[in-house]
Amino acid sequence: MSPVSKSGAAIAAARAEGRPALICYLPAGFPDVQGTIDAAVAMAENGADIIEVGIPYSDPVMDGSVIQDATVQSLAQGFKVAQVFDIIKGITSRCSATVMVMTYWNPVLRMGVDEFSRRLAEAGGAGLITPDLVPDEAAEWMEASDKYGLDRVFLVAPSSTEARMKATVAASRGFVYCVSVMGVTGARAEVSDAAAAVVAAAHAAGAENACVGLGVSQRKHVEEIGAYSDGVIVGTALVAALGDGGVDAVAKLTAELSGRAVSA
Amino acid sequence: MNPMTGDPDQGESKPASAPSHSLRHAAGPYFGDYGGRWMPESLIAAMDELNETFEAAKADPEFIAQVKDLNKNYSGRPSLLTEAKRFSEAAGGVRVFLKREDLNHTGSHKINNVLGQALLAKRMGKTRIIAETGAGQHGVASATAAALMGLECVVYMGAEDTRRQALNVARMQLLGATVIPVTAGSQTLKDAINEALRDWVANVGTTHYLLGTAAGGHPFPAMVRYFHEVIGEEAREQIIAQAGRLPDAVAACIGGGSNAIGIFHGFLDDAEVELYGFEAGGDGIDTPRHAATITLGKPGVLHGAKSYLMQDDDGQTIESHSISAGLDYPGVGPEHAYLADIGRVHYEPITDTEAMDAFSLLCRTEGIIPAIESSHALAGVLKIAARKIAAGAVPEETIIIANLSGRGDKDVGTAAEWFNLIDSKAKDAK
Numbered sequence: 258m259s260p261v262s263k264s265g266a267a268i269a270a271a272r273a274e275g276r277p278a279l280i281c282y283l284p285a286g287f288p289d290v291q292g293t294i295d296a297a298v299a300m301a302e303n304g305a306d307i308i309e310v311g312i313p314y315s316d317p318v319m320d321g322s323v324i325q326d327a328t329v330q331s332l333a334q335g336f337k338v339a340q341v342f343d344i345i346k347g348i349t350s351r352c353s354a355t356v357m358v359m360t361y362w363n364p365v366l367r368m369g370v371d372e373f374s375r376r377l378a379e380a381g382g383a384g385l386i387t388p389d390l391v392p393d394e395a396a397e398w399m400e401a402s403d404k405y406g407l408d409r410v411f412l413v414a415p416s417s418t419e420a421r422m423k424a425t426v427a428a429s430r431g432f433v434y435c436v437s438v439m440g441v442t443g444a445r446a447e448v449s450d451a452a453a454a455v456v457a458a459a460h461a462a463g464a465e466n467a468c469v470g471l472g473v474s475q476r477k478h479v480e481e482i483g484a485y486s487d488g489v490i491v492g493t494a495l496v497a498a499l500g501d502g503g504v505d506a507v508a509k510l511t512a513e514l515s516g517r518a519v520s521a
Numbered sequence: 522m523n524p525m526t527g528d529p530d531q532g533e534s535k536p537a538s539a540p541s542h543s544l545r546h547a548a549g550p551y552f553g554d555y556g557g558r559w560m561p562e563s564l565i566a567a568m569d570e571l572n573e574t575f576e577a578a579k580a581d582p583e584f585i586a587q588v589k590d591l592n593k594n595y596s597g598r599p600s601l602l603t604e605a606k607r608f609s610e611a612a613g614g615v616r617v618f619l620k621r622e623d624l625n626h627t628g629s630h631k632i633n634n635v636l637g638q639a640l641l642a643k644r645m646g647k648t649r650i651i652a653e654t655g656a657g658q659h660g661v662a663s664a665t666a667a668a669l670m671g672l673e674c675v676v677y678m679g680a681e682d683t684r685r686q687a688l689n690v691a692r693m694q695l696l697g698a699t700v701i702p703v704t705a706g707s708q709t710l711k712d713a714i715n716e717a718l719r720d721w722v723a724n725v726g727t728t729h730y731l732l733g734t735a736a737g738g739h740p741f742p743a744m745v746r747y748f749h750e751v752i753g754e755e756a757r758e759q760i761i762a763q764a765g766r767l768p769d770a771v772a773a774c775i776g777g778g779s780n781a782i783g784i785f786h787g788f789l790d791d792a793e794v795e796l797y798g799f800e801a802g803g804d805g806i807d808t809p810r811h812a813a814t815i816t817l818g819k820p821g822v823l824h825g826a827k828s829y830l831m832q833d834d835d836g837q838t839i840e841s842h843s844i845s846a847g848l849d850y851p852g853v854g855p856e857h858a859y860l861a862d863i864g865r866v867h868y869e870p871i872t873d874t875e876a877m878d879a880f881s882l883l884c885r886t887e888g889i890i891p892a893i894e895s896s897h898a899l900a901g902v903l904k905i906a907a908r909k910i911a912a913g914a915v916p917e918e919t920i921i922i923a924n925l926s927g928r929g930d931k932d933v934g935t936a937a938e939w940f941n942l943i944d945s946k947a948k949d950a951k
Contacts, residue, residue, distance in 0.1 A: 314837065315838040316823060318718040318719060318824075319719075322705075329705075329706070337835055338835040338836065362822055363821045363822050363823065363830075363832065363836040365836070366822060367835060367836030389561050390559065412562045412563070414561075414562050414563040416725065421566075439722060
């Protein structure tokens, strides 16, 4: 009845290997469009199961300063939303990684939810992660994602009530994004204890795949979180690596996170 | 329609005094296609808690009595309705009345909302309030309410604005608040809101976000309007008492739209009263430097609500411009978007120059220095008056109310620069 989930399949493949899926974020157009593609391919070659490409947005209320600075740079260089589709094509033509798009909602609304979804599917994208869209407001997206066979990843948080957890899990396809801490994106030394509780609540609400993001930056976090979740999402640490050391640094950090040797 | 907002029956629940076709007391979350909650899941539980607390408080006589007492004995309400006779002469002889929100404690309408929300923060057991501010009016009002009620207060203000409004920063600090300059993005009001939202996500257990305008996710638009409804209710009673009838038109300035929705509310069901909202036209709406959100914007989502929005073809927010920091916002409250679409309220732009001319006129004809925000409404009154007279209205039988939403003390520096007063003074000294 519901379309086959690409991100769900990627997570299932990791599970079959006895490990959590590694989901790696980077912003589109940072350091430039080609650089995003190259870095994403390096992530895929070093153990990333899912690549999450973020669309730079003028008002990113869920992002901390590292990701804000990267997206500001991308926009200042003239990034246009439609280029995200070129980036997805560029990545999927060079590797087999599953590519999701993370986006604040207004850019999608502006293009038109159906039009955006059609072009995303056409480019080979797996679906959307939507940090400021809750299922309550998602009627149009539910319809379009069904029509084009796209995954829809909503967020759940330590503050989510049981009723909201259930409704959000039911509305999601692929995985649910468990926010580990009440806060915005940014590397943290320790991952909050709240993460395990959020994952447990998501599983109890029926989620097949519950992945953890926010604050995850090191291999030890991947191991800790991987013990109870289905996937681990890393953003800020990779964006900082890309900014400081380019594609090589991204390859090295991704390999470290996935517990592998670097592959060029 | 919206089972997860926790108030399924809200759309139907209206006070008994309002007929079923009434535009007053619209409860949200939606106003036509606008409003809702376009925001992170992390904040939804806090929005639900706020909504439940607000709904319970509205039905609690003790809370209503507390608000009334503060309005009367702290803010100084009711604010006066002053007939501006010499300004009226300049407006072609129509009768212009000013709703004197400038006379409230702290100098603007903002106090109505902050007292109400600070009471709700206390009811929720929150110990800390955060607020955004542009020119500093809402920041000062929030710091005031926090001092009065013993709450910790942190105000986010664009770094650019902290430099332009150094005295207001000092006022907030004197009142015990911490002011955090925001260096992200355009360093203005919208970025201050972004930063306040980031703080709220991280501290939502102890903190209430005291949003200063009738925008944002549900219940903010309906709640902020509720605390400002007193403006329109007083104005309606006062004009009937003083002029013996309802006005022909009511004018207010619009940034996010809180003073406007407050005064409009009193007249929404009086079909014969024309309502006008005046947006910041900046350098002119044929230039990129303005904040005419309803006039030129397109529907979108920003800061939690669907409404008109200044945005480019990619959905990126466009930076607004206005000489008035309080109107310098690229969004607008969702109820205004709805009232614009159904044609109940007319929204028009006023340029910086038109606003400053009206500012000067009120200073010299009435001995009242208005806020530059409010001067947009005054400039609008001059336009409405000219049109009515041109259409054959008898001037002395035409009544227009302008909401004088704030006093201009904070704007003296800007005005002195605009009218070259500082330069000429320096020359005189030589």
